[in-house]
Amino acid sequence: MSYQVIARKYRPQKFSDVVGQEHVTQTLSNAIEQKRIAHAFLFVGPRGTGKTTLARIFAKCLNCTDGPKSDISDEDPKCKEIADGRSLDVLEIDGASNRGIDEIRDLRDTVKYAPASSRYKIYIIDEVHMLTKEAFNALLKTLEEPPAHVKFMFATTEPEKVLPTILSRCQRFDLRRIPINLIIKHLSFIAGKENVKIDEAALFAIARGAEGGMRDAESTLDQLISFCGVEIREEDVLSMFGLTARGQITSLCESILEGVVETSLRQLNELSRQGKDLGRLLSDLLSHFRNTLLYKVTKGDLTLLEVTESESSILAAHAALCSEQTLTRIMEVFFGSGWAAARCCLEKDLS
Numbered sequence: 459m460s461y462q463v464i465a466r467k468y469r470p471q472k473f474s475d476v477v478g479q480e481h482v483t484q485t486l487s488n489a490i491e492q493k494r495i496a497h498a499f500l501f502v503g504p505r506g507t508g509k510t511t512l513a514r515i516f517a518k519c520l521n522c523t524d525g526p527k528s529d530i531s532d533e534d535p536k537c538k539e540i541a542d543g544r545s546l547d548v549l550e551i552d553g554a555s556n557r558g559i560d561e562i563r564d565l566r567d568t569v570k571y572a573p574a575s576s577r578y579k580i581y582i583i584d585e586v587h588m589l590t591k592e593a594f595n596a597l598l599k600t601l602e603e604p605p606a607h608v609k610f611m612f613a614t615t616e617p618e619k620v621l622p623t624i625l626s627r628c629q630r631f632d633l634r635r636i637p638i639n640l641i642i643k644h645l646s647f648i649a650g651k652e653n654v655k656i657d658e659a660a661l662f663a664i665a666r667g668a669e670g671g672m673r674d675a676e677s678t679l680d681q682l683i684s685f686c687g688v689e690i691r692e693e694d695v696l697s698m699f700g701l702t703a704r705g706q707i708t709s710l711c712e713s714i715l716e717g718v719v720e721t722s723l724r725q726l727n728e729l730s731r732q733g734k735d736l737g738r739l740l741s742d743l744l745s746h747f748r749n750t751l752l753y754k755v756t757k758g759d760l761t762l763l764e765v766t767e768s769e770s771s772i773l774a775a776h777a778a779l780c781s782e783q784t785l786t787r788i789m790e791v792f793f794g795s796g797w798a799a800a801r802c803c804l805e806k807d808l809s
């Protein structure tokens with residue numbers, strides 16, 4: 459078989475493969491079981507969190523042999539057809555390149571014809587926010603009362619750009635950013651399948667950089683495999699993306715909390731000299747201070763935090779170093795005006 463990037467090779471094929479979106483998969487499975495299937499669905503969420511994937515799986519559930527059902531099989535020829543993009547009854551349209559009224563009129567004209575060989579004719583319109591206003595309006599009537607054999611599935615990262623009249627005709631599903639621990643678990647599963655050895659800290663660094671998007675995390679892993687071969691260490695991830703090592707972040711935070719200005723400035727200077735991405739560092743520091751504050755306020759309740767075990771002991775130590783007011787003040791300074799203000803504060807203290 460020809461080479462496929464990890465993000466495509468590991469695209470979930472059924473609901474149980476989808477990571478971190480149980481609130482959506484459960485509702486869709488229930489709708490199928492209770493035979494309460496609406497005619498238009500809108501999947502909303504940050505990039506690479508599973509919108510297109512869920513629309514395709516749902517299309518398989520609706521058009522599979524002996525369906526609609528949620529426990530589909532990879533072997534079912536109907537499902538295979540959809541997964542391979544060969545089904546005549548599941549039409550995927552890219553809203554970005556078919557955004558005009560003519561394309562939507564064409565679509566409207568084909569809606570009335572019965573499906574070729576399946577239960578439903580399913581239109582998946584990706585990036586639906588890219589449609590023009592005229593195209594949206596042309597779609598309205600069809601969306602209001604589509605023929606019984608038609609289902610629409612829309613996906614977008616920018617729901618605020620979709621006309622309210624369209625939104626109100628759809629069942630909306632909001633996908634979440636995927637928590638770091640779930641990304642780590644999934645990447646570790648993929649690495650195992652690909653026979654790649656990767657340490658926990660490297661996985662953590664990739665997941666941290668992906669900001670909740672599984673595709674971004676998988677693409678990073680792909681790039682690292684090309685770069686490092688079958689063994690990946692934290693340093694590889696950090697050097698490739700200009701990220702700061704967990705240990706360096708922790709140690710800088712500690713100096714700030716202990717109020718040792720000179721050490722803080724020296725550490726910061728060293729990181730900058732090493733060419734670390736300072737914007738990224740700022741958000742890493744903010745995230746560490748936020749976690750410390752949460753840890754302190756909740757008296758160590760880890761259910762509210764996305765941290766590994768080793769990190770929780772660091773949070774405990776840092777929480778003991780300062781008051782809630784100090785943490786809030788640090789975050790205000792970092793968050794409000796970024797580096798310039800933080801540096802200015804530190805330098806003022808130093809003089």
Ligand SMILES: Nc1ncnc2c1ncn2[C@@H]1O[C@H](COP(=O)(O)OP(=O)(O)OP(=O)(O)O)[C@@H](O)[C@H]1O
Binds near residue numbers: 468
């Ligand atoms: N929730 C998830 N669970 C497992 N893998 C996922 C998940 N979300 C995304 N992926 C991975 O990322 C790839 C891309 O996902 P998908 O196309 O569904 O993202 P999307 O939300 O439609 O993104 P975009 O906004 O860029 O269109 C999938 O092929 C899969 O490998």
Ligand SMILES: [Mg+2]
Binds near residue numbers: 509510511584613
């Ligand atoms: Mg998509």
